[in-house]
């Protein structure tokens with residue numbers, strides 16, 4: 176828990192920070208979670224989420240994701256945070272109402288309501304994005320000087336909280352409004368004092384998904400198909416997602432969005448991945464994957480079952496699902512039960528499944544149902560239905576006989592007739608229309624009641640057809656009603672045993688994901704990493720080690736990928752500075768380290784020969800700026816924000832990847848900021864220094880000795896060779912410093928006119944000499960993080 180006054184870089188230091196409240200009594204602590212339920216957003220099942228902890232005045236927020244299993248996420252947050260007050264909209268989507276009810280029931284059942292915590296569900300004040308942004312900007316941040324302009328506030332706050340997450344921002348707006356109304360923590364202050372926010376905290380691992388190409392959406396060629404116009408491009412998720420069912424893919428996406436540091440969870444995943452990665456288990460893998468393909472979306476099936484009559488296709492889907500689940504259980508029972516997931520499947524896929532499967536196969540007549548496009552029952556299910564069906568079957572011969580007898584009593588001009596049965600109307604005598612029958616009056620036949628004319632045939636009710644109605648009744652409708660009653664009974668039985676079906680869904684999704692990861696591991700030649708426990712990290716053990724690591728995406732596109740190694744520990748250096756000519760592979764190296772650590776945190780194998788990976792608490796990146804229209808910040812400002820985020824939030828257990836920081840501004844200023852940032856980290860106690868991997872083209876950073884000497888610092892470069900005029904990239908990492916960017920050679924390679932390149936070289940020498948001279952003139956570049964704001968003096 177962060178202590179006020181020790182909020183690393185979260186406020187502008189030196190400015191007043193509220194303190195003393197840390198000693199508040201436990202009872203007064205309030206954690207609030209708000210759930211944004213803006214109607215048009217909730218209808219896509221997505222949530223915005225944040226919470227406030229009054230113990231340390233922290234606003235925790237969760238950036239928006241495209242995940243649509245958000246109720247599970249909410250359940251996790253509620254379980255972990257255990258909020259006293261939940262603020263949510265009074266007008267809710269059905270799923271949310273059920274969730275809230277379930278939450279109340281669960282607490283009542285477990286008696287958790289009696290722990291002195293009250294959980295209120297308050298109506299959420301409707302709040303729009305703009306209003307929420309304004310509320311955030313005008314909130315009470317004691318660390319900000321009172322006179323800061325709105326622009327400065329935006330700049331500062333956008334480095335603390337993502338303005339690119341509209342749902343989350345709306346929930347923040349609602350939370351702030353509720354906090355102010357209830358005056359949490361400032362009950363005794365006068366009304367001009369607002370509820371203080373001393374720091375912001377991201378709830379999940381801070382990973383920039385797009386930079387590391389973890390997800391990448393591309394427009395689908397068939398963009399005219401609305402809603403499905405996007406597909407996954409070349410991305411980590413794309414190459415690892417070998418899931419066989421949709422909900423497996425969804426769960427995998429969820430794992431990607433929520434990497435975990437829970438060693439028990441990761442070990443559980445790893446043991447299954449390891450098992451299926453072994454070639455001798457590939458038969459079981461193939462059998463299970465074939466069965467998984469048939470598992471349908473169980474919640475949708477059950478929902479439609481509980482609401483209305485089940486369609487024939489749904490019965491087929493359910494039967495296939497249950498039958499396949501039984502097959503999965505039987506296969507898994509033959510696998511080692513020492514593996515936790517296998518044991519859970521063996522036990523959790525209960526005999527109820529077998530019961531449901533056999534019941535459906537005994538009752539539902541799939542062929543008949545498809546032919547009639549309604550639910551029909553097999554013989555021997557209900558004797559009364561069988562009797563009615565028998566009568567229906569014999570009906571046609573019987574009716575031919577009746578028609579023959581009717582014809583004997585009809586006008587001799589009528590050549591033929593037949594008796595037909597129309598559901599709901601009953602039995603009718605049908606005769607062809609004679610040419611003489613023109614007007615309606617001509618249709619009248621003595622002894623018969625005219626009903627209607629259809630397709631040049633006249634239909635009548637006779638004494639005999641009325642007797643038939645009384646005798647045989649509305650056979651068809653009766654049969655249909657009886658079959659519908661059987662269906663309702665079957666639905667009820669299935670719903671009563673639906674618990675096992677939900678278990679099938681959860682465990683099958685997990686199995687599917689893990690088999691997908693095993694499949695990828697086998698296909699791409701990955702290794703299971705050894706995960707290092709937290710306790711070992713605290714004492715400064717080697718945190719992350721990979722031998723012969725590769726970039727999981729580039730190795731698939733590049734005919735020859737050069738592998739490298741990475742070792743970051745207190746003894747071998749935690750801060751690595753990589754210099755090298757342009758295009759020598761610096762960014763790729765940074766990204767592959769980030770990707771491998773990320774993969775380990777979802778339980779996947781990794782592209783390396785050997786890997787020992789610490790469970791980092793965040794992957795911070797400063798790479799590849801994107802303009803952000805929603806915040807209105809410049810490219811350089813975004814770079815600074817990313818850097819500020821890394822500086823303020825990284826701990827000794829974080830991985831920080833910095834690529835080309837400072838190049839978006841004047842060279843000397845950028846270089847100064849870069850040097851100041853590294854020095855800031857190096858000044859921390861060694862165990863608090865994050866694992867930093869920094870690539871830069873500012874060779875002067877090292878040539879001018881701008882960094883303090885430290886055992887934690889190691890200098891690396893990527894090997895190149897010059898063959899005549901040509902620069903050859905070897906992509907091999909080695910100790911040392913790069914002396915030249917070889918920009919001229921690379922410009923020639925890229926096709927710039929030789930005369931232009933030559934002129935560039937001349938200009939370079941003049942300006943370079945001048946810059947060095949001016950730097951020397953003002954003495955050593957000074958940099959400091961004074962008052963937690965970076966100041967630089969030249």
Ligand SMILES: Nc1ncnc2c1ncn2[C@@H]1O[C@H](COP(=O)(O)OP(=O)(O)OP(=O)(O)O)[C@@H](O)[C@H]1O
Nearest residue numbers: 733735736737756757758759760761762763764906
């Ligand atoms: N280890 C490697 N094996 C094979 N090819 C590689 C390797 N690393 C990089 N490359 C190739 O080199 C290209 C350039 O790499 P990268 O973008 O990492 O260079 P860089 O040093 O960051 O360049 P710049 O300084 O201009 O940003 C990649 O797109 C890739 O094709």
